Amino acid sequence: MAYISVKVRTKDLKPGQILAEDVRDTHGRVLVFQGAVLTPNLIVGLRIREYIDSVKIFIPVEEAPEGLVKPEQAGISIPGGxxxxxxxxxxxxxxxxxxxxxxxxxxxxxxxxxxxxxxxxxxxxxxxxxxxxxxxxxxxxxxxxxxxxxxxxxxxxxxxxxxxxxxxxxxxxxxxxxxxxxxxxxxxxxxxxxxxxxxxxxxxxxxxxxxxxxxxxxxxxxxxxxxxxxxxxxxxxxxxxxxxxxxxxxxxxxxxxxxxxxxxxxxxxxxxxxxxxxxxxxxxxxxxxxxxxxxxxxxxxxxxxxxxVAPFPTGSFLFFRKGVIGKVEAVDALEKELPFIEIIASLTKETEDLVGREFRLGESLNDMPKEEDIVLGAYSPVNLATKIKSAMGIGSGSDVLFEPGTEFALTSLPEWERIMKEHFDFLFESESEERVR
Ligand SMILES: [Fe+2]
Ligand SMILES: [Fe+2]
Missing domain, CATH: 1.10.3210.10 (Hypothetical protein af1432)
Incomplete structure (x- = not known):
């Protein structure tokens, strides 16, 4: 289906709509990434920022200009003023x-x-x-x-x-x-x-x-x-x-x-x-x-x-033991503890074959990560990287994240490659330094 992006005032946003561009704060930091599916709370989060007057969303060409509005999903509407x-x-x-x-x-x-x-x-x-x-x-x-x-x-x-x-x-x-x-x-x-x-x-x-x-x-x-x-x-x-x-x-x-x-x-x-x-x-x-x-x-x-609350919001990122990074693709309202996840990157040699696979948390598939493997979570790859970095900085932290002697190697889906390289660089830097020493 072909999509076009249209500008919509934040007060008119509806849950289910998809962001067509990153939304940034006044310091240029990304608040919500392009591709995020708007939820009632994300919309509240955008509306309460007075400087964000409108955002771009994707709508299917066929449906323009009505958009993707599903009335039964309407969230909390905040009275103006x-x-x-x-x-x-x-x-x-x-x-x-x-x-x-x-x-x-x-x-x-x-x-x-x-x-x-x-x-x-x-x-x-x-x-x-x-x-x-x-x-x-x-x-x-x-x-x-x-x-x-x-x-x-x-x-x-x-x-x-x-x-x-x-x-x-x-x-x-x-x-x-x-x-x-x-x-x-x-x-x-x-x-x-x-x-x-x-x-x-x-x-x-x-x-x-x-x-x-x-x-x-x-x-x-x-x-x-x-x-x-x-x-x-x-x-x-x-x-x-x-x-x-x-x-x-x-x-x-x-x-x-x-x-x-x-x-x-x-x-x-x-x-x-x-x-x-x-x-x-x-x-x-x-x-x-x-x-x-x-x-x-x-x-x-x-x-x-x-x-x-949904424990794993759509669009959030999870770091699983052994170096697997998954993105929450969808959450079923009735079983919100068991989100659908796509593995978008692997930080170690051992798990590189898993990249690109999709699974549901709680499914007992042998080689896929389980709930007990979740170590960290964040709303963006950069925040996930920050958390991994600080966990590794705290003494034994790296033992929890990676097994000793782990061979680091970055494998990502093509669309995530640039972002992953940019933010997870530090893992490989320290490794090459090790080698030099
Ligand atoms: Fe407080
Ligand atoms: Fe307080």
Whole structure:
């Protein structure tokens, strides 16, 4: 079928459409690669970047100009106007350190259509939550995503009969999630955006953001106590560990809405790119959160999150033990743990014959990688390379990635050759250096 590329405004994008060109951020970094299939969450990710007004998508010539729209796949539609407003709100908070009751009133009205949308439908599978923040201050995008995630977990909890939220609960969790990190507007940007690890003094300041935030909202009218509790206690875990504002009594029982935001918050942080870390796939994020199931996090809501997310988003890349690199080609909504994968490259001699083969995770084919062989995952080859590089840098890391004595050799599908050569060069460089020595 012949395709043409057309420019479409981000507000008119529909899930299922295919990107005809890479979408880049203001620094020229690729946010989403050409060929990516748009998912509801990718679309949200594009829409919240105010500087991305339109993108190019492929449509079959026959179908032009109607495009590939499948109405039943419609995702969350974001009412216009709230995003820029939220941006202004965070910029003002950075200057003013206070939140006016009128602002809360306005935000409560703004979130209502979003709540209606999420609660009228079954939460869409969040295929990708990859968000590379374009702002100096990530708090804005992060807060937005934590709100959408928290509401979606709440909706799933309702569907699963885990928790029955009232009307006010929905507004409270939305506002609490939007404001949870508002105290970060008092943390210097040099600390917020520091690429490396924070030193102890910097950590001390960072850990004060719930204090700062609570001070900003504690006497704000129109904001319910549980929304204020989200701001104050979102770094407190169910076993009592974590931190809250100094001087506030430790809650005997962490409120349900706080428990939900806590999970949404950490999940969003793990699956997004930050100056100090490369986004992880949902699969790894859930694994990390699972380690705190029942101690740090309420298991019931981890279960809700697990049902909502696709562990291996379409278009993501997996590195399997022995040096196999696969690209997730498709995810079946009913069995989203078992994606269809194409092996696009091999980094070792041993697995070069596998390049070009397609398989489904969970199929028990002798020579194909299995779930237990997944070591790392990322949203782009360059990020995968970064992760492999840093894993190899950490002492015994390379033993986990490759068996000792592995013979490196790069084999890729023709369309990936250039990108693979560019980013995985380091493996072969160090080898040739070895030889010289
Ligand atoms: Fe926080
Ligand atoms: Fe947060």
């Amino acid at each position: 709230i995003q820029p407003k939220l941006g202004r709100f965070f910029r003002n908070a950075r200057k003013m350190h206070e939140i006016k009751p009128e602002t809360i009133k306005e935000l409560s009205e703004d979130v209502k259509p979003i709540i209606d949308e999420i609660f009228e439908t079954r939460p869409a599978i969040m295929d990708s939550l990859q968000l590379i923040s374009s702002h100096d201050d990530h708090t804005h995008d992060h807060s937005w995503m934590v709100m959408l995630l928290s509401l979606s977990i709440l909706r799933m909890a309702e569907l699963k009969n885990v928790f029955h939220p009232g009307k006010q609960d929905k507004v409270d969790i939305a506002l609490g999630a939007l404001l949870h990190d508002v105290g970060k507007t008092k943390v210097p940007l040099e600390i917020l955006n520091k690429p490396g690890k924070l030193d102890p003094d910097e950590w001390k300041i960072m850990k004060k953001h719930p204090d700062y935030g609570y001070a900003m909202v504690r006497s704000t009218e129109n904001l319910m106590p549980v929304a204020k509790a989200i701001v104050a206690h979102h770094h407190r875990f169910i076993d009592g560990t974590g931190y809250s504002p100094e001087g506030l009594p430790v809650l005997e029982k962490l409120p349900t809405l706080v428990r939900i935001v806590t999970i949404a918050d950490i999940y969003e942080a793990i699956v997004s790119d930050r100056p100090y870390h490369v986004a992880a796939l949902p699969y790894h994020a859930i694994k990390i959160i699972d380690q705190g199931a029942g101690t740090k996090f309420d298991e019931r809501f981890i279960g809700c999150l697990r049902e909502m």
